[in-house]
Amino acid sequence: MSVYMKFTELNLTPEILRAIEDAGFTDATPIQAECIPTIASHVDIIGQSQTGTGKTAAFAIPLLTQIIPSDHKRPQALILCPTRELALQITEQIRIFSKYMQGIRTVTVFGGQPINIQLQELRRGADIIVGTPGRVIDHIKRKTLRFEHLTHLVLDEADEMLQMGFKEELEEILSVLPKERQTSLFSATMPRSILDIVNNYLVDPKHISIAPKQRTLEKIRQIAYEVPTAYKNDLLIQLLRLYNPASAMIFTNTKKMADDLADLLAQANFSSSALHGDMKQEMRTAVMGKFKRGHIRFLIATDVAARGIDVDSMEMVINYDVPQDDEYYIHRIGRTGRAGSDGIAITFVTHRDARSWGFLVRNQRLNVETLSLPTQSDLDNIQKNQLKNSLTQKMAMEIPSHIEEMAADLLEEGMNPQMLIQVLLTGWVSESKLTAIPPVKAKNHRTYHTFTLNVGSKHGISPTKLIKQTSKLCGIEEKHIGDIRISGNNTTMQVAAHIEVKKLQKLSKMPSNQKVVVALSSTGDKRNR
Template sequence: MISFSSLSLREELTRAVSDMGFETPTPIQQKVIPQLLSQPSDIIGLAQTGTGKTAAFGLPLLHHVDVAQKHVQALVLSPTRELCMQIQEEFKKYGYYMRGLRTTAVYGGVPIGGQIREVKSHPQVIVATPGRLIDLLERKALSLEQVQYVVLDEADEMLNMGFREDIEFILKNTPARQYTWLFSATMNNDVRNIAKRFMSKWQEFAVAKENVTNENIDHQYYVTSHHNRFETLRRLLDFTPGIYGIIFTRTKQDCQDISEKLMKMGYHVSPLHGDMDQKMRSKVMERFKNKQLQAIVATDVAARGIDVNDITHVINYELPDDPEVYTHRSGRTARAGKSGICMSIVSPKEISNIRQVERISKTRFNKSDIPDGAEVIRKKLFYYLEQIETASPEEDFGRVYQASIHERFADMEKDELIRRLIWLQLKETIAAYGDAEDLNAGYNTQEPRGKARSGSVRLFINVGMKDGISSNEKLLHFITESTDIEAGQIDRITVRDLSSFFNVSSSAAEYIIQVMSQKKFKGRKVRIEEAEQRDRERGGYASKGSSSTRYGGGSGRAPRSHSSGGSQKVNKRYYDK
């Protein structure tokens, strides 16, 4: 196994890495560092956040820097202020023993005057966001004429944020550039086009996506109605009282609104998004790293600069549109060999998005029930009991206050004292959850299956054997994959040429109709409705595989539509493709 001591780094870097506790390089470091040390060339490194990319390019970069030369020799571009600052901090640690090394970071959101003074102090390495770097170039505050090494970190994210023209401008203004090192989580067309224009004969190094191989992440999802999304978030927070996590939102406005609502309710959270000034964002990150906050509510872009290894939970307030973004988000937890949980709040219509993420990331999600009020109260009770059991009061506390406490409660039984103390801790939770509603969307999964199940509903669906549904099992698979309903909730399946029937519990019927009505099957919109009541009561349904086009045991009646209209119109509407 490769170790950092065997990588032939300059002695100062090896010593610093040892001080940081690094022994074995990560997969991307093992692939990239030896190449960039012995035979520098243009490279593309494909690895996602949290895989050690900063050291993969940072150590070789500092290894090649000539500290005797007082001009900019290397440039690192990153998409956000937070990531820019994070890289700069890592460079300081790596170069701690390199006398004469100067690195500086330049980014927006802070006054430019101090950064102008920094770049005029002759740093050999500059870490920058594209916009601020161009601002400095236009002010002629620095020159890139002698830059030999350029690193594009999180290149896909920079391009997604609209920095294409800025990147091209900067690369065109590095005439002495010998090597370009591009790091990205994905190799999309935009990234490839940049490589084709500004790199030559590059080598490509890729490592497996973190969450495909990271079995320490428990991927959970909770199904609720859209209007109950915030209440579900709140309940999940209360059900995990020891949480140290990140809550992801799609927009900056959602980030701000959700944070404000949670803070008003007494939760120790804070927003983190691009509309906040740098001073405020830095303060939030400091509080989060010091664990003064139980969670931060963040947008994807703002979260790029978060580098914390002991995050216990990631919560997706809404699923991202891109499955790759989900991979980035969930990768914030379960780092450094620890376990973690990624929770996603979805509406019934979004269950298909879960399936899409499963297919792309090859990760299995576990459907979890939103805890009821009693479960929340019980969870908090045991959390406080554990806190009491593991508490270690300072010796001075007992010496100073023990006598007063004993005197005050001398006549109170121990059990009564404990009961009152626990009540004080739990009374707000009990008040909030004593009569809490069920937030789970959908159906009762506890109803037993049976041929003559009471309260069952017969449903019609406009797909059949001519659509490729050649068996009961195929229809069952289509329904369960589309709705996430348990197979045991479905029985008495009848598949015909152009349509099919099946029975479900009455509590599941409305849910299935709502979800399936949003689906398409082989490009055709799915139509699903409750079948005619008298046909359902007769029970004279066609047998499996019947080619009959008549509904319900030969009555010839069309399914009962929830909308108005005659049976002939409904019948024609369902047979049209």
């Protein structure tokens, strides 16, 4: 079977095909072309591919074709993944592809969210559960999640789950699931620990391996600016004047924001247009034609509308919104730095975006510079240079005779030339004044102390167990715990810096097959995950 296929060739239902078309997809990626028909044929699979290859759709689409909507709403499918960010991304993809399917209900469960919210959702029933291992275990123990009707299990980024220390939780979950089920396991790598799961829990799986595509991001300078949400518009105007790109694409996550930014840039006298799915095809084609010919300088687009756009000489890409998917980020910034030229990709990161942005940077191993916001001195220099350029251009133009006479009269009447220039400049500057954005307050950058423990996965330590013991022994709530990294023989964990260090010493009483020693290894760290 060819790995380059149209979705229309994959024997999908009209409802799913319509949703795929609405999302702007026509061609299946290699992992999708291989996995969709294989999963639909009810066999276990191992999918080996990198993040950003479309693997979420590779399991979500065939899963939806096999869900049978029912009134009792007991879970038929469970999707396990390592982080809350990924769980939310998967849920969003499922909702996109099931938008025309009647009665499909998906519920997401993960740590860090009040469990009462999830209990309310679960009482309403669910066909598909997407969750992280620790929180799924919590619900199983509370008997708020039952899986006697489960027919499909997906383990996404299984290697990452094991690396984060979830082996114990995964085995506990797998032990309570029906033996008669289909299991799909996705992993970028195949270490021994993954092969153990395959051998113990999958039945004659088909191994689908997609070689990673060669990415050429070396010629793209990737920059991030941390900015308060309320100042994103100001920063956009400032950067367009600071970098002064000949052409750029500005990406948003919503159609409304694309329209709003087009209005904003028009008011700032920038040549620009929005491009999104609510525009008629003729209008979208016309806008793209103008952009390619250079008649429009800035294109503000959503990810769906921008699919298929091919412009060789784009100087800059600006992510006004952090993309909702790793793959979108790669597609966005890949539109600059082409045809042998260098490119710039800028991303605005608000406090709300910090976790998902950090996850994306680490997951894709991006080389990103985080720069300070433009200072007032920077902005004043921009304005000064713009004024000089504008005056130089106007001085090269022919001056109307009545203006020459007016200027001569003013000088003859004793008007001070320097004072005259200052008065004229005051009006120009007040109309186009750029004001520096206040720096992000320190409270938006919570700091942590990092502690090291001399026990790890070989001693029965898991993230769930460590969080529970920290709460029980030290009286520290989960919301104050940052990153946890577990290896075979040791563990590092971050705890909010305002927590007294001596509290953590109580973890030495944690049940273990060897004496637990807790040591403070660093202070004032930023959260890793």
